[in-house]
Amino acid sequence: VKDLCKVADVSERTLQRVFKHYYDVSPKQFIKSQRLYGLHQNLRIADPAVSRVDMLAHYWGYWHLGQLAKDYRHFFGELPSETLNRS
Secondary structure (H helix, E strand, C coil), X not given: CXXXXXXXCCCHHHHHHHHHHHXXXXXXXXXXXXXXXXXXXXXXXXXXXXXXXXXXXXXCCCCCHHHHHHHHHHHHCCCHHXXXXXX
16 A cells, blocks of 8 residues: 555555545555455466466465455355366
8 A cells, every 4th residue: 555655646544535435445455355356357267277276366465375265255255266166
């Protein structure tokens, strides 16, 4: 979020207000949801014979797979491995 503030040349509070107004979430929540949706899309098109959840998760910046599984289930109602195995 701090890097985003620097790039946009705004204060953290201003960025929070803008995100709340346009997206009804904080910048951190928005970034988290975008990363989860990106991972979800990758898992849906990946070949389970050659792809692994951890490899795709690392690409999207997830290192703690337990927390990822919890967040992913909250967003999509299933585990990342279930999405991958259905692709």
